[in-house]
Amino acid sequence: MTNLLFMNKITSTFILSLALITHAFAQQTSTPLEKNNYQKVTSYDELTAYIHQLDEKSDLLKVETIGQSVQGRNLYALKFSSSEFGKDKSKIKILFLAQQHGNEQSGKEGALLLAQNLLKPENQYLFDKIDFVLIPQVNPDGSEANKRRNGNDIDLNRNHLILTEPETQALHVFFDKYLFEVTMDIHEYFPYGGVWEKYGYRRNADVTLGVTTNPNISEKIRNLSNTEIAPYVLKNLSINNFSSFVYSPGGPPEIDYIRHSTFDVNDGRQSFGIQNTFSFIQEGLNGKDAFIENIKHRAEGQMTGMHALIEYVYLHKNEIKKIVAADRKKLASGKLNANVSIQSEHVSNGQKLTQPLLSYSTNKDTVVIVNDYRPVVKSITDVKKPAGYLIPKKNKELVEWAIKHAFVTKDFTLQKGHKIEQYTINRIDSIDFERDIIVNPIVEKNDFPGEIVASEYLYIPTDQLKGNMIVLALEPKSELGLVTYKQYAHLLIAGEIFPVLRVVKK
Numbered sequence: 001m002t003n004l005l006f007m008n009k010i011t012s013t014f015i016l017s018l019a020l021i022t023h024a025f026a027q028q029t030s031t032p033l034e035k036n037n038y039q040k041v042t043s044y045d046e047l048t049a050y051i052h053q054l055d056e057k058s059d060l061l062k063v064e065t066i067g068q069s070v071q072g073r074n075l076y077a078l079k080f081s082s083s084e085f086g087k088d089k090s091k092i093k094i095l096f097l098a099q100q101h102g103n104e105q106s107g108k109e110g111a112l113l114l115a116q117n118l119l120k121p122e123n124q125y126l127f128d129k130i131d132f133v134l135i136p137q138v139n140p141d142g143s144e145a146n147k148r149r150n151g152n153d154i155d156l157n158r159n160h161l162i163l164t165e166p167e168t169q170a171l172h173v174f175f176d177k178y179l180f181e182v183t184m185d186i187h188e189y190f191p192y193g194g195v196w197e198k199y200g201y202r203r204n205a206d207v208t209l210g211v212t213t214n215p216n217i218s219e220k221i222r223n224l225s226n227t228e229i230a231p232y233v234l235k236n237l238s239i240n241n242f243s244s245f246v247y248s249p250g251g252p253p254e255i256d257y258i259r260h261s262t263f264d265v266n267d268g269r270q271s272f273g274i275q276n277t278f279s280f281i282q283e284g285l286n287g288k289d290a291f292i293e294n295i296k297h298r299a300e301g302q303m304t305g306m307h308a309l310i311e312y313v314y315l316h317k318n319e320i321k322k323i324v325a326a327d328r329k330k331l332a333s334g335k336l337n338a339n340v341s342i343q344s345e346h347v348s349n350g351q352k353l354t355q356p357l358l359s360y361s362t363n364k365d366t367v368v369i370v371n372d373y374r375p376v377v378k379s380i381t382d383v384k385k386p387a388g389y390l391i392p393k394k395n396k397e398l399v400e401w402a403i404k405h406a407f408v409t410k411d412f413t414l415q416k417g418h419k420i421e422q423y424t425i426n427r428i429d430s431i432d433f434e435r436d437i438i439v440n441p442i443v444e445k446n447d448f449p450g451e452i453v454a455s456e457y458l459y460i461p462t463d464q465l466k467g468n469m470i471v472l473a474l475e476p477k478s479e480l481g482l483v484t485y486k487q488y489a490h491l492l493i494a495g496e497i498f499p500v501l502r503v504v505k506k
């Protein structure tokens, strides 16, 4: 009897101290948002202090500075690994990045909650199979001012092809170093006001998830993302009481079609996707009046979606690694004459979309059946992938661009069985690209006349991981090409030769 009482006493003391320790740990590692009682979002200084505090406490986490913003703030990568990061080749590498847009605060707050959460003992099994990097804030300058763009007033998530900004440059140098198999780019969407309000409703899902849609990305990757991975994450969100839906911009349905986002490769998701990466975009619902509105729910929703994707990858590590390795090998071997789609359009597959919306008149959730739903991206213009492109060395912008992307480049000698082609720009028409009007040059392709002075050109072969990106960037008719940016508009002159040449098999 005495013994039993004694035991009970020990047990309860033990449980009590365990509870105290757990409580103390939670208190110490509260994110700045939690410490601020959800009344103020995390500042850059608070973020800096917090992640270093986590780093000191945990052997699992190392904070690395991967670059600086326009205004000189650090860009931090939180590297989680149970061993030396990237060394164990049997592991899968995941990269999440948040807050490319400074006024989308819940991405950063969700990322910090995720960092806290991953360090809990019950989550450490994930790192038996995963090396994980979290970049909680790609755009600290925008975040401090609560504005979308960076310190140069540039939209970073439209900058991944031309890479003019230090933030996107740092991100791609970092990606290239580890070649992550899975990435997710965390955003918020702002459905309030505008044309939608006129039609009486708005989108209302807590979290939406988008997959890669560019038709040049491996079909296996696009299919698995669409049919297995996205549904898994969306379902997990619902189970945890966050409403969720497929990322589907466009509309309102009365006046315009709904699509599965863009297929442009200038954003975070598709710029990694085009290198045959499983790449996602997650968008939480922004606050309406103040960036702090509903921030607890917003941050927790973001964290839940991120956590679900990590869990999926953990459960399917080998399958994902295998697909990525095989499809990247195809890019690196540069299968000649493969078709690359340079102009595409969103088309229907006969399916109608049942879209959850909030009605302004009842202030309740409702659904609208969208008839003009175009979830499929279909190519309308293909080119045969050449062996490579020649860019004139005197065009400094093009050369610098190639250097920023760290493309494999070579001195050029014309191989036997190869020839050089050039485009003449006959005239410059325009084309509707996802409701923007962009240039659509009418071109004529001919053999390069005479001998080429090889020393005047830089040769970029297409048998590399960024091979499809190179084709998309350098073809004059590409809807996603450099010529669609003002910095490169001068490359297109009606009646003249396009300065970038193609090297093809005879």
Ligand SMILES: [Zn+2]
Residues within 6 Å of the ligand: 100, 101, 104, 157, 186, 187, 188
């Ligand atoms: Zn965004």
